[in-house]
Amino acid sequence: MRRNKPKYHQIIDAAVITIAENGYHQTQVSKIAKQAGIADGTIYLYFKNKEDILISLFQEKMANFIEKIKEVIAGKQTAAEKIFMMIENHFRILSQNPKLAVVTQLELRQSNQELRRRINNVLKEYLDFIEQILREGVESGEFAPDLDTRIARQMLFGTIDEIATTWVMNKQKYDLVALAPTVAKLLLKGFLGEK
Amino acid sequence: MRRNKPKYHQIIDAAVITIAENGYHQTQVSKIAKQAGIADGTIYLYFKNKEDILISLFQEKMANFIEKIKEVIAGKQTAAEKIFMMIENHFRILSQNPKLAVVTQLELRQSNQELRRRINNVLKEYLDFIEQILREGVESGEFAPDLDTRIARQMLFGTIDEIATTWVMNKQKYDLVALAPTVAKLLLKGFLGEK
Amino acid sequence: MRRNKPKYHQIIDAAVITIAENGYHQTQVSKIAKQAGIADGTIYLYFKNKEDILISLFQEKMANFIEKIKEVIAGKQTAAEKIFMMIENHFRILSQNPKLAVVTQLELRQSNQELRRRINNVLKEYLDFIEQILREGVESGEFAPDLDTRIARQMLFGTIDEIATTWVMNKQKYDLVALAPTVAKLLLKGFLGEK
Amino acid sequence: MRRNKPKYHQIIDAAVITIAENGYHQTQVSKIAKQAGIADGTIYLYFKNKEDILISLFQEKMANFIEKIKEVIAGKQTAAEKIFMMIENHFRILSQNPKLAVVTQLELRQSNQELRRRINNVLKEYLDFIEQILREGVESGEFAPDLDTRIARQMLFGTIDEIATTWVMNKQKYDLVALAPTVAKLLLKGFLGEK
DNA sequence: GATGAATGAGCCTTCATTCAT
DNA sequence: CATGAATGAAGGCTCATTCAT
16 A cells, blocks of 8 residues: 555645645646655656545545544543534644645635545545534433534534634634634524523 | 626626536636627626636625625614524525526635635625624624624634535535524524523 | 638648658647647647647548549549559659658558558548459459459559658659559569560 | 577567557556566666567567578479468468567557668568569569569568558458468469469 | 637646666 | 666647737
């Protein structure tokens, strides 16, 4: 498996840097190769084509993303706690990887529909995981018994995605992680607030 | 101003149809011209360049969007009512313009960062309008006094945008407008539900 | 029809010159365009792709070839006369178009199998025409009654093609047309000669 | 000399198979290596470059070709018999090596002009041998005293080459060897036939 | 105002060959 | 002897924009 070779990750990391610095449409394969310190042709020993680099990039990073989130959530009891930890760590990972944040929140979305559809497949695991937490919250009686978990999941993901994107578009000037408690509270209690 | 000429809108409508049917990256200027029944060069009598068509498209449609939303909200008293009407009509307008929905929710997002930044400027008026309603809700005591209206606005827009995008990606198979009450309730009361 | 435009033939003629001077594999589309005095992209207004230029080249020239041969043969009575005129004019046309001769006898044969198969389709009309003359010769009693016209046609074409190719490979140093009587006599009477 | 090593012939035979099965332009050095069961780099221990493989292939097979033809001709007395045996065995060897036939009649001709020129040098020995037989036929009084042996040789080779190529292009569907008597008779007596 | 033929810059991918192991 | 990972040059084609008519 080529994925075990160090050059595989070397190329993906070079792609993240190159896309973050130059933008999606200004990222030629030759630029990625240069950033990785290898020849253009070497890319094709590890990836089928340019699109394959981008999908692999997303898969690798998202797998890592989900793994980390699952880790921190593992010890938590309540659904509310899990949701808070998920949001905070979602924001934290993006904050700790500013270039990756630019790539996933802005640049990769400019890809063509086929690539985006494949990216969405990768994303699906994360969305399913979110919905799973919501369902557990309903079952435990912690959340409203009539909660539409599908819509709630779209609200949750739409919210953190929008907030993360706004943060990236504002040059990551403020502390994203610090917003987590506010966001979590809003999602749980709504605009109306405390009972 | 060229905007008064009939061909101006003829080109914009042709762009919506062409982009919806072919996708953003498969939409060449020549295809728009053909759809509009004019020569390629004629496009440049009404628009500075290709990007100008897309921005104008978004501006025209978004202006119309906001105007309609404001109309239906005009008579409403409470912020909760206004928010519900906003969501419902946001969904309704997209439902009534399936091709425009495809263009704004999917295709236009593939544009380059510069174009998206300019689209966001157009969107800003809508976002400001949303935040205005939220602030009124706080001031009237209807919403939580400590509501962070900026974050709440991002939550609201992120939610309806995510739900609309999911609907489009699912080929608009189900009734989007019917989701409005559920969405509004979720935003107001959160996952926890009734007090 | 684009074929009526002067630029269509301008490009084909530029292709003949470029291929003859540089060889098949050293002929880039940009070189043809330069030779034709037009922009690279203009080529694609008249031809689907590079292969299309080469097939069209062959079709145009071969149609012209067959037409000329048929003209000079029209007035001839005996099959022997027709065959002699065919050979002589085949050689004459090649002699009068030295660059075209290089292209058809040497360069175009380096093309890939698909292109060569399509070239053979064009050639088929010429081969059928040859066989037709042979059949007439048999029917009129001029040729041996048991003549296998299919094999005889392959002998005739194989012979003139080999002689023409040898002439081109020898830099067209000698008079090809002058060989026609010898070749015709050989084909009619064989190695054994006069009866 | 590397030619004595078993791997030398192993590579040549792998080249014949690979080219016959994939076509000239689809035959990469790596494919030949794979077919031979060795590493890419090993090829270069036995051959200077890719072209060298193809020329060596042709040389080896052609030497074998000529040797076999000479053997069967050795015992024949008349030039006519020799020519018949040559044609029949030329066809027989091709029939017995269908893949080699594809390679020599079709694929190798797609090579560039330089390679084809070097292949022609190898072919020259065969052509000289043919012309030698023709000269002997003239000297013995068997053939016409004024026979132009150079042209006659081009006729002979052009004919059998065209017939062999047509047979390969028709997927070797019919019996090539069975055509030998007809071809020989045609070459000796021409279209006019019996005296 | 309207046309549409012409322009030409820009990039992903292949594959023969090398060379460190 | 043998390996196979790495190299890097090279080109067909698209399409936004112009401008002579």
